[in-house]
Structure formats: structure tokens, C-alpha cells
Amino acid sequence: MTSSVESDWVSRFADEVIAEADRRAPGKPIVCASGLSPSGPIHLGNLREVMTPHLVADEIRRRGRECVHIISWDDYDRYRKVPAGIDEAWAEHIGKPLTAVPAPPGSAFPNWAEHYKAAMIDSLAELGVVFRGISQTSMYTSGAYRDQILLAMRQRAKIDEILGRYRTKAPVSKRETDEAAAEAAEGSGAASEDDGGSATGYYPYKPYCTACNKDLTTVTAYDDETTEMSFTCGACGHSETVLLKDFNHGKLVWKVDWPMRWSYEGVVFEPSGVDHSSPGSSFVVGGQIVKEVFDGEQPIGPMYAFVGIVGMAKMSSSKGGVPTPADAMRIMEAPLLRWLYARRRPNQSFKVAFDQEIQRLYDEWDSLAAKAAAGTAPPADAIAYDRARRTAEIELPVTPRPLPYRMLASVADITTGEPTQMLRILHEIDPARPIESLDEVRPRLDKATAWATGQLPVDQRTRVLDKPDLELLDSLGADQRRSLDLLLAGLGEHWSLEGLTTLVYGVPKQMLGLPMDVKPTAELKAVQRTFFVLLYRLLVGKETGPRLPTLLLATGADRVRVLLSGS
Numbered sequence: 001m002t003s004s005v006e007s008d009w010v011s012r013f014a015d016e017v018i019a020e021a022d023r024r025a026p027g028k029p030i031v032c033a034s035g036l037s038p039s040g041p042i043h044l045g046n047l048r049e050v051m052t053p054h055l056v057a058d059e060i061r062r063r064g065r066e067c068v069h070i071i072s073w074d075d076y077d078r079y080r081k082v083p084a085g086i087d088e089a090w091a092e093h094i095g096k097p098l099t100a101v102p103a104p105p106g107s108a109f110p111n112w113a114e115h116y117k118a119a120m121i122d123s124l125a126e127l128g129v130v131f132r133g134i135s136q137t138s139m140y141t142s143g144a145y146r147d148q149i150l151l152a153m154r155q156r157a158k159i160d161e162i163l164g165r166y167r168t169k170a171p172v173s174k175r176e177t178d179e180a181a182a183e184a185a186e187g188s189g190a191a192s193e194d195d196g197g198s199a200t201g202y203y204p205y206k207p208y209c210t211a212c213n214k215d216l217t218t219v220t221a222y223d224d225e226t227t228e229m230s231f232t233c234g235a236c237g238h239s240e241t242v243l244l245k246d247f248n249h250g251k252l253v254w255k256v257d258w259p260m261r262w263s264y265e266g267v268v269f270e271p272s273g274v275d276h277s278s279p280g281s282s283f284v285v286g287g288q289i290v291k292e293v294f295d296g297e298q299p300i301g302p303m304y305a306f307v308g309i310v311g312m313a314k315m316s317s318s319k320g321g322v323p324t325p326a327d328a329m330r331i332m333e334a335p336l337l338r339w340l341y342a343r344r345r346p347n348q349s350f351k352v353a354f355d356q357e358i359q360r361l362y363d364e365w366d367s368l369a370a371k372a373a374a375g376t377a378p379p380a381d382a383i384a385y386d387r388a389r390r391t392a393e394i395e396l397p398v399t400p401r402p403l404p405y406r407m408l409a410s411v412a413d414i415t416t417g418e419p420t421q422m423l424r425i426l427h428e429i430d431p432a433r434p435i436e437s438l439d440e441v442r443p444r445l446d447k448a449t450a451w452a453t454g455q456l457p458v459d460q461r462t463r464v465l466d467k468p469d470l471e472l473l474d475s476l477g478a479d480q481r482r483s484l485d486l487l488l489a490g491l492g493e494h495w496s497l498e499g500l501t502t503l504v505y506g507v508p509k510q511m512l513g514l515p516m517d518v519k520p521t522a523e524l525k526a527v528q529r530t531f532f533v534l535l536y537r538l539l540v541g542k543e544t545g546p547r548l549p550t551l552l553l554a555t556g557a558d559r560v561r562v563l564l565s566g567s
Ligand SMILES: [Zn+2]
Pocket: 209, 210, 211, 212, 213, 214, 233, 234, 235, 236, 237, 238
């Protein structure tokens, strides 16, 4: 039904993935995958790792095909560094599996990985992302990958040879480049893990030390017949000999682990970040290893561009500059966040706005919603809108009366988010259809309130004056005085958003002796601008502010009278 004629990038990938799945494993559920490392807060950039396969899997399910979206939690990766804002005492855990590191202070979760996973799981539920989470700690420590591990060890010479094809002549600088890219990618730090080479030979498996639980181990010997493996620990000096066929306390190095899982899960689609795109990258090397060692196939793997953030200065000081999906959904509704990821092809970068830009974004969203409802949206825009607001399983919650975000933000700003005041103002916006409960404008109101009270810089907040600026009022000329009187005289009759809009634009027309329906001229516009500046100065003591009709409603008629007349 959804054919490629009018298709968006999601439909095109779905076509490709279905064709590929039918070739590889006909009749089986189609598998799309994401990998996330809960090494710290999982940020908005990493959300693309999930949203790209989510949207493709969702399209496949919309077409009635069975499709599983796996999220592999890389929680058996080593703890690499203590993030900003965490007690330096956590440095003693570097080298342990993320699930063996205590959770950050004050957390209710049993360990580091669970703490950061939990926040992401909540956000994914809010975003309507249906997935099957797979804990790599559970998989490795239960012995699920036993056969694959023994196979990789038997094939270690071949793996070493494949890796050798990509090792550069200057491995040190290459590694540094990888590490810098991995740092930039935050969550996908596994890309910089060593590939298993050491002075004692090449081994693709790295045990966590059974004494100190760190991965600073070196395998010193391995016997293919018996699976007897000896290792020493560079952290505590422990050395041990174990039978790998019975041992569940270590993992394959990343460049082998990833292709092993492609084969194990039968992954057909898995995107990766730009840090995985270079010639010796995990994705490229993995493509060789999955074929030559695990007898599997590399997934279709588009490379996605990074997602930037604008206007997060305030939060960055307290949270290490890493906004999470939950941070975004404090100021925007889930469908809007989905839309940002759905409307851009994975290789297009985009920015998530935490500053004033969010108001323009919401205007664009509302305008698209109106066009979609009227059936006049261009096909690709209509599809992106549809992907944003529902999945094959659910419709995402919407605000029953989606008033403009910029208006709600102004109301929240002026009232500092005080609910009774906000309801009074919103009730008066449209007398024909008064808002009786704030629930009618939720959750959008809550998001706009969080934005106005949490993101809007203090110097841009609006504070209505406590008492009239008598000095300014005394200095006004007769014309200015008359314009204020005209406004005050019209307040009662025009006390609604629409009415006040007519009034504030109408007073200058009256002053110029023009009819109310006159086309705006340059002269009229100049007089209007001067009039608006006067109102702002008298109401908020500045030359700009929220849109005047909203400001007047928010200020209340009695207070407007006092501030504009002096008594
Ligand atoms: Zn040790």
C-alpha cells in the first residue's frame, strides 16, 4: 500500500529491509537493532540510534509484517571514566562491568547501568518506542554466547588477520582519533576499546578478573582442545586458569562482539554513528568478521549524523552539558520530539532547540497539523507528521486544545507558572469557548511552563510593574495620552485574545483617522510600533515583551488601568 512513489526515507528503508529479510530468512520475524551504552546519561544524540530503527520497524509493522526492534544494552562494557558531577571516588571502579559499579549517589537503582537505563526506558515509553531490551550482562554471564565465544577463540588467527587488514601503520594516532570520535559520541565509547592484541598473542576474549572484577587482564595461554585459558590481572596481580567452556566472566572485544550479535540475533537493519564509518571502523571490520567467522551477514547499516543542541547553557553547568530525551520532553511533547527525528533523513544533521527557537518550531508543527487535518500537507510532510503522532500500536497523547506554545509560554512567564492565575488568563482568551480546566491545555501547558520558568534566561523573563511609572506618564504628550485613553476605553468590550488584538492594532488607526479595515501602510506600521513600545514601557518597563494581547490578558484589566492611567 505505502509504495515508494511518494515515500519518505523511512518507507524506502522499510522496502529495502523487507526485501533483504525475505532473502536472508524468509518467514521469520524481521529484526532491527540499536545499541546503547548506559555508561552515563543517554543523550539526545544517542536517541537517533533508537529512533532510526524504531521508525523503520514501525513502518514494517504498519504493513502488517512481524518486526522486532532489539535494543542491546551494552551494560557489560567496562566503566571507562567518571562523568562530570560524580564523586571522584568512583574512579576506583574503572575497568569493571557497568553493572558492577555502584549507582550514582542517591540513586534507587542497584547499579550504575540500571540507573541510566531506567531514565532512558521511561523516555522510550513516553515516545511510544516498542522494543525488546537485551542486557549484555545477562547474555554473557548466563553463557548464552558460549558457542560463539569458543568459535571466536578457535578462529582467533583469522580474526587477527582480518583486523590486520585495517590496522594502520600508525596505530597509536589512529586509536587516538577513534577515541576522540567516541568521546564525541558519548554512548558508543566501545568503539575505542582495544581489539584484543597483546604481547602474548591475539585473543578476542577478555576476562574480567575474578578477584578485582576489572578488565585489565591479559590472556597468556589458551588450549583449543580443552578450552583451558590462563590469564593475569594487571590491576591486582591475580592470575588464574579456567575452562572457558564453563567460564562466564568476560566478553568478546567490541569489534568481534558486535558482528557476533548481528549473527546471533539475525539483525537486518542497524544504523551507526559517524564514528563507526571510517575504513578501520567497527562496522566495516565487523562486516568481514560476521561473514568469515560467524557465517552471518552484515545488517543494512545507514550512518547517521549527529544531533546538535542549541540553547542549553543553563542546564549545561549542572548536568555536564548532556541533555537527555527526558530533558527535551520536559519542554516539548513527545510527538514533536519524534517529528524532529522522522522528518530528517538519518544522514542530515539537525539541532534540538532549548531556546526561543522552540516557539517557532511549535508554530511550524501547529501549521503542519492544520494542513494535515485539511488534507493540504505535501505528502512527505504528511507522512512525517503521521509517524510523529502514532505508531502501529498507539496514538501518542495530544493536548485537547493546543493553544499556541508561545502564548502558553508567555502566560507561564508572566504568572511564574502559578496555576490559578494561568487558568484566569486562559479562561478569558476566548469568551465563546472558555477554558474551564488547565487539563484542556495539558500536557502542552506543562511543557511551555517548564520552558518559560526553566530555560528562559532571567533577563528575558517578563515582570509586570508593581506600580505605575508616574514619571513616564507625566512626560506624555496629548496624543500619547489620547491613545492610552482609547485603549482603556475599549478594554471591556475587547477582553479576549482576538478582541485585544483588534484593539491594540486599531488604536493607532483611530489616531490617524483611518477606518479599522485599512490596509497597513508604512506610516501606520510606524505609529503602531511606537504605540506598542509605549505600552511595553508602561506595563513591563522594557521596550519589548510577550505579544501585547497575551500580556494585557495576563496583567488583568484592573492592573492595566492602573499602570496606563496612573491611578
Ligand atoms: Zn584483578
